[in-house]
Amino acid sequence: MRVLFVTVPLASHVYPSVSLAHALQSAGHEVRFASKPGVEQLITGCGLHAVTVGMPADEDHVNEGDVPIDALALDPDDPESWRSVRRYLTPRVVSANFRADDGRGRGGVIDDLVTYCRSWRPDLVLWDPAFPAAAIAARASGAAHGRLLWALDTVGHIRHRTLEEIGDDGADPGLDPLVAAMQPALERYGVEFGEDLLLGRWSLDPVPGDAQLRAPGHTYHPMRIVPYNGAAVEPEWLRTPPTRPRVCLTYGASIRGYAPRFATVPLPVLMEAFAGMDIEVVATLNDEETAEAGPIPDNVRTVDFVPFTQLLPTCSAIVYQGGDGTFGCAAPLSLPQLINLSPKWGEIAVSRFVERRGAGLVIDPGRATAEDIREQLHRVLTEPSFRKGAEELRREVTALPTPHAVVPLLERLAAADS
Numbered sequence: 001m002r003v004l005f006v007t008v009p010l011a012s013h014v015y016p017s018v019s020l021a022h023a024l025q026s027a028g029h030e031v032r033f034a035s036k037p038g039v040e041q042l043i044t045g046c047g048l049h050a051v052t053v054g055m056p057a058d059e060d061h062v063n064e065g066d067v068p069i070d071a072l073a074l075d076p077d078d079p080e081s082w083r084s085v086r087r088y089l090t091p092r093v094v095s096a097n098f099r100a101d102d103g104r105g106r107g108g109v110i111d112d113l114v115t116y117c118r119s120w121r122p123d124l125v126l127w128d129p130a131f132p133a134a135a136i137a138a139r140a141s142g143a144a145h146g147r148l149l150w151a152l153d154t155v156g157h158i159r160h161r162t163l164e165e166i167g168d169d170g171a172d173p174g175l176d177p178l179v180a181a182m183q184p185a186l187e188r189y190g191v192e193f194g195e196d197l198l199l200g201r202w203s204l205d206p207v208p209g210d211a212q213l214r215a216p217g218h219t220y221h222p223m224r225i226v227p228y229n230g231a232a233v234e235p236e237w238l239r240t241p242p243t244r245p246r247v248c249l250t251y252g253a254s255i256r257g258y259a260p261r262f263a264t265v266p267l268p269v270l271m272e273a274f275a276g277m278d279i280e281v282v283a284t285l286n287d288e289e290t291a292e293a294g295p296i297p298d299n300v301r302t303v304d305f306v307p308f309t310q311l312l313p314t315c316s317a318i319v320y321q322g323g324d325g326t327f328g329c330a331a332p333l334s335l336p337q338l339i340n341l342s343p344k345w346g347e348i349a350v351s352r353f354v355e356r357r358g359a360g361l362v363i364d365p366g367r368a369t370a371e372d373i374r375e376q377l378h379r380v381l382t383e384p385s386f387r388k389g390a391e392e393l394r395r396e397v398t399a400l401p402t403p404h405a406v407v408p409l410l411e412r413l414a415a416a417d418s
Contacts, residue, residue, distance in 0.1 A: 001029045001414055004051075004122040005148070006113065006134035008096075009039040011230070012252070012325050013128055016150040016206070018046045019226035020126075023403035024410070034116065034134075036096075036109065045230065051116060054109025055099075073343030074154045076213055077352075082161045085154060094181040097133040109133055110185045117141035124414040127200065129155040135197040136182065140189040144417030147200035150225070151324035151346040152207050156215035159198055170195060201417065204406065206328065208396050211353035221409060224400035227329040229307040237301075238310060242280050245316035245381050248308075249274075249283040249300075251342065252323040264341045265368045267293035270319070272370035273377065274300055282311060317380050322347030322362075327354070334394040336360050336386040338377050357396075358389030 003024050007013045014035070021031050025048075033043045034051040043050035071088040075081040099108050110133040117125070117137040125145040127134035138145035159170075166175040171193045173180035179193065186193055202219040205212065214220055249270065267289065274281050275297035283302045285293065290302050308329040312318065318335050320326045321342035327350050330337060337360030339351045351362045361376050380386050401409075 001124060001411060002120065002122040003029055003031050003124045003126065003410075004117065004120070004134075004143070005031070005033045006125060006127040006131050006137075007033065007035050008128050008130050009036040011039070011042055012323075013130075013150060014039060014042055014046070015228050015230070016225045016325065016328070017126070017148055018048070018228040020148070020204075020223070020403040020406065021046075021048055023407050026404070027407045029407075032120065032122070034113065042230075046228070053112035053116060070343040072154070072345055073348060074152075074157065074213075074346065075343075075348050076152075076157070082158050086158045086162065089154075089158070090178050093130060093132065094178060097131060098181040098185060110136060113137035114140045114185075114189055117143060123418065124410060126204070126410075129153065129203075132178075132182070132198055133185070135200060136185055136189065136191055139191045139197070142418075144414040145196070145201060146413065147203040149203055149205050149207070152211065152213040152349050153203065153205065153215060153220075154213065154345065156199055156203070156218060157213050159195070160215040202413065206400065207324075208331075208393075208400065209353070210356070211349055213349065221406070222400045223406045224332075224397065224402055225328050226403060227309055227332065229309055229329065230305075232305065232307050232310070234310055235303075235306060238306070238314065242314060244278055244280055246280045246282060246314055247274075247377070247381070248311055248315045248318045248320075249281055249285075250308075250318070250320050250326060251284075251289070252321055252326050264363050264365045265373060269368065269370050270340070270373065271295065271297055271300065273373035277374060277377070279316075279377075279381070282306070282315075284311075317377070319377065322351045322354075324350060328397075331359075331390075331393050331397045334387070334390045336380045336390045338373075338380050339363065341365075354393075357393045358385055359393045360386060360390070 005017050005021060025031050032049050032051050034053050036054045037052050037056045040050045040052060072085055074085050098110055113133055114137045118141045122143045125134050125138035125143045126148045129147050129149060135145050163170050173183050199218050202221060204223045205220040206223055206225040271293050281300040283300055285302050286304050312329055312333050318330045319338045319340060322339045324346045337354050339362045341347055341351050341362060354360045355362055361380055363373060
């Protein structure tokens with residue numbers, strides 16, 4: 001079986017697919033990764049074949065205006081939050097997927113994807129929820145297709161609410177700008193619109209329990225995402241077991257350069273909170289973030305990068321922004337969590353889920369002093385209830401089928417659609 005992954009050109013979108021890709025390869029299937037220019041080395045560095053399609057992502061022109069950093073942050077408990085997210089998400093998806101030739105002889109990503117799929121003839125296309133052009137390419141080439149989610153299904157939730165608003169006739173371009181943007185490609189390649197072009201025939205869902213956000217009527221198959229953060233030589237200092245509790249501080253890879261300014265608590269306040277505590281902090285900060293942090297306490301080690309798969313098994317807790325990818329690395333290790341919320345996608349849902357499970361605390365923006373943060377971190381490290389909650393969360397997350405266990409399912413789904 002030939003399997004084509006189609007992903008947004010960001011490490012935070014590529015990495016959740018890597019374990020499944022390797023599982024498919026280990027089972028004897030051929031695998032390719034298609035994305036826009038800029039992540040070829042990232043993909044090949046994961047031991048996978050890269051295919052470049054479309055124009056660089058930074059040429060997807062969207063008038064940013066005064067777009068807030070949390071424009072795409074969905075609050076599942078707010079019945080109107082989806083409207084705001086849809087307003088900002090739709091033009092980005094349209095520009096990234098359905099923009100026409102740029103006038104310099106380079107076609108849009110949809111044309112490159114169709115050309116490649118008709119040439120390579122994949123049996124199955126697994127696509128990023130922000131990349132619906134892949135669904136059209138799959139249909140145009142006769143491939144089975146489904147989405148590989150990396151976080152809660154914001155896109156599915158928005159589509160469900162949109163259909164509630166406009167009625168069941170979701171194919172009317174006059175009622176939905178995303179469907180309207182697809183029309184030229186649908187006509188060009190003789191593909192009839194269907195909801196599978198926006199949500200896939202089905203979706204692989206890594207989100208556990210009541211953190212899930214699902215579109216009614218759509219088929220979801222659970223799959224545990226096995227953490228992958230890139231490969232690196234293990235630093236010598238990491239080989240020595242810590243003599244006091246080690247805490248990881250991270251903002252995640254996807255918002256480097258933004259987090260210090262947009263998280264609940266800025267870095268200087270966090271550093272003040274860590275100072276004097278009987279802990280060792282490993283802070284994954286780049287040069288810009290380190291400069292913004294101000295004075296670095298003696299008990300804080302700053303490193304630009306170390307894979308979580310190396311660092312987190314040595315830690316007693318983690319302080320992070322609530323990102324889905326970081327959650328997916330921390331939860332399988334029973335790590336109690338302190339969340340310094342930086343909403344930009346699913347962080348609100350993640351933080352509430354962690355609190356409901358008793359696996360950690362969320363920093364209160366109204367009480368974000370160094371003293372209060374120090375107290376919260378001390379509680380997370382010392383109160384047995386948080387370790388118990390984190391262990392229960394680990395069992396819930398690791399009970400999901402592994403990528404290897406999902407391979408036979410994908411073989412059946414591909415065969416059923418052939």
